[in-house]
Structures are given as C-alpha cells and as structure tokens.
Amino acid sequence: MSGGQVSLDRRPVLRGIDLTVKPGEVVAVLGANGSGKSTLIRALLGLTPLSGGSTLLYGAPPARFREWWRIGYVPQRLSVGGGVPTTIREVVASGRIARQRRLRPTSPADREATERALETVGMAHRAADPVQALSGGQQQRVLIARALAGEPDTFVMDEPTAGVDAQSQQLLADTLSTLVDQGKTVLLVAHELGPLEPLITRAVVLRDGFVCHDGPPPHAVGAHALPGHDHVHPHAEEKPASPLDWRPTS
Numbered sequence: 027m028s029g030g031q032v033s034l035d036r037r038p039v040l041r042g043i044d045l046t047v048k049p050g051e052v053v054a055v056l057g058a059n060g061s062g063k064s065t066l067i068r069a070l071l072g073l074t075p076l077s078g079g080s081t082l083l084y085g086a087p088p089a090r091f092r093e094w095w096r097i098g099y100v101p102q103r104l105s106v107g108g109g110v111p112t113t114i115r116e117v118v119a120s121g122r123i124a125r126q127r128r129l130r131p132t133s134p135a136d137r138e139a140t141e142r143a144l145e146t147v148g149m150a151h152r153a154a155d156p157v158q159a160l161s162g163g164q165q166q167r168v169l170i171a172r173a174l175a176g177e178p179d180t181f182v183m184d185e186p187t188a189g190v191d192a193q194s195q196q197l198l199a200d201t202l203s204t205l206v207d208q209g210k211t212v213l214l215v216a217h218e219l220g221p222l223e224p225l226i227t228r229a230v231v232l233r234d235g236f237v238c239h240d241g242p243p244p245h246a247v248g249a250h251a252l253p254g255h256d257h258v259h260p261h262a263e264e265k266p267a268s269p270l271d272w273r274p275t276s
C-alpha cells in the first residue's frame with residue numbers, strides 16, 4: 027500500500043489514497059457514512075495531517091502553499107462563535123481575505139465581488155441580517171457565497187447538498203454549472219448527488235478508507251466506458267499544476 031494515509035485516535039481512517047484532481051474536473055467523492063470522505067478532502071487541503079504520503083496544492087505542500095485565494099473551501103456548516111452578531115454580508119466579505127494585502131482597506135473590487143456573490147445565491151436582500159438564525163439551506167448559501175466572493179479557481183465543498191432544501195440544491199446546481207462553464211475545478215463530497223449529478227465528470231468512491239471506484243460517475247459508466255470516450259484536455263501538453271495532488275512519497 028502506498029499513498030495518503032490518515033489515522034484518527036490511532037485508528038486508520040484513510041489507508042492509501044492516490045488522487046490527483048485535474049483543472050476543470052468536477053469530482054464527486056462518494057461513499058457510506060464514515061468511509062472517510064470528509065477526512066479525505068480535509069487532508070487534501072492540509073487541514074488534517076497525514077500519517078503517510080503527501081499532498082500538494084497547485085504543486086506546493088500545504089505548509090508552503092501561498093495562493094490560498096485559488097481554493098474556495100465550503101465546509102459542511104457555518105461555525106458562528108460567541109454572542110457577537112455577524113451579518114451575512116460580513117461572512118461573505120470574509121471570502122476576500124485571502125485576496126487582500128495585509129492592512130489594506132477593502133477595495134471596490136472586494137465590495138463588488140461580495141455583492142455579486144450575495145446576488146448569485148439569492149441572499150442580497152438579507153445581507154444585513156445576522157447569520158445566527160439561518161436555516162441549513164440558507165447557511166449553505168452563505169458559505170457558497172463566501173467561496174464565490176474569493177473568486178477561486180477550485181471549489182472544495184463538503185456535502186453541499188446535505189440537509190439542504192430542494193430549491194437551494196437546484197440553486198447550487200445552477201451556480202456550479204456556471205462555474206464549470208468558466209473552467210473552474212470542483213471537488214465535492216456527497217451522499218446523494220441529486221440535481222448535481224449531470225455536472226459530475228468523475229466519481230471517487232470510498233469504502234473503509236480505500237478508493238473502490240475512480241472514474242465515470244456510476245450512472246454514466248455505460249457511455250463513458252466506451253472506447254474513444256477519452257477526455258482530451260486542449261492544453262494537455264502544457265501540464266498545468268494540479269489543484270489537488272495527493273502523491274505517495276514512497
């Protein structure tokens with residue numbers, strides 16, 4: 027076994043993962059409860075330390091990665107600390123931080139990107155409201171808007187459809203479809219793909235910390251498995267750095 031490994035509480039949770047996400051891919055990480063999906067994406071981003079293997083972000087190990095604006099991470103839930111009320115606009119505007127120079131005031135570009143992101147997720151009219159009282163679907167929209175505001179190249183989303191109403195799921199699908207058309211890269215964890223299904227170009231299925239399928243999404247196996255269906259990247263010869271690259275060290 028070689029590849030990325032993670033142990034939590036001395037228990038192996040990921041047992042050897044070799045995974046490279048290429049620019050423009052829309053990858054769904056699928057698998058049963060506890061199969062290691064969230065741990066995988068957290069480890070890919072360097073948020074959970076590896077006990078074996080290594081992970082690269084646009085060619086750099088997480089500790090040396092400086093271009094965090096290139097990655098928009100959408101966690102499962104908004105964690106709102108303490109009793110200080112935070113407005114929806116403030117949370118969305120925080121998505122610009124990785125793009126801002128230290129101690130520089132907010133620029134018109136920051137404000138425009140924030141407002142655009144609020145519009146995209148249909149929360150502009152609520153922008154001044156506190157985030158504390160939002161439903162699951164509304165929280166998800168705010169988190170997606172925060173990632174959109176940063177105008178990243180790659181979106182990494184942890185269960186963006188879980189516990190979210192059908193309307194918010196459709197909005198997410200429409201938003202992702204626009205991003206995909208712009209050539210953005212997407213890696214998302216899902217239990218059920220729902221309206222996202224047609225957008226997915228590749229499925230990585232985990233079972234007990236192993237990858238048991240890596241290829242066309244399950245529904246498309248027939249068509250995509252045909253010879254001649256190979257995806258050819260127009261700039262393949264340029265070998266662009268992969269957004270998320272998990273290679274074993276040995």
Ligand SMILES: Nc1ncnc2c1ncn2[C@@H]1O[C@H](COP(=O)(O)OP(=O)(O)OP(=O)(O)O)[C@@H](O)[C@H]1O
Nearest residue numbers: 034035039057058059060061062063064065066217
């Ligand atoms: N902080 C932690 N400490 C110890 N064990 C953990 C920790 N976080 C997760 N685990 C365990 O690691 C395994 C994988 O968890 P993970 O959350 O990555 O799975 P998942 O596939 O995302 O599951 P779900 O679909 O339920 O979110 C589970 O058995 C879980 O109990």
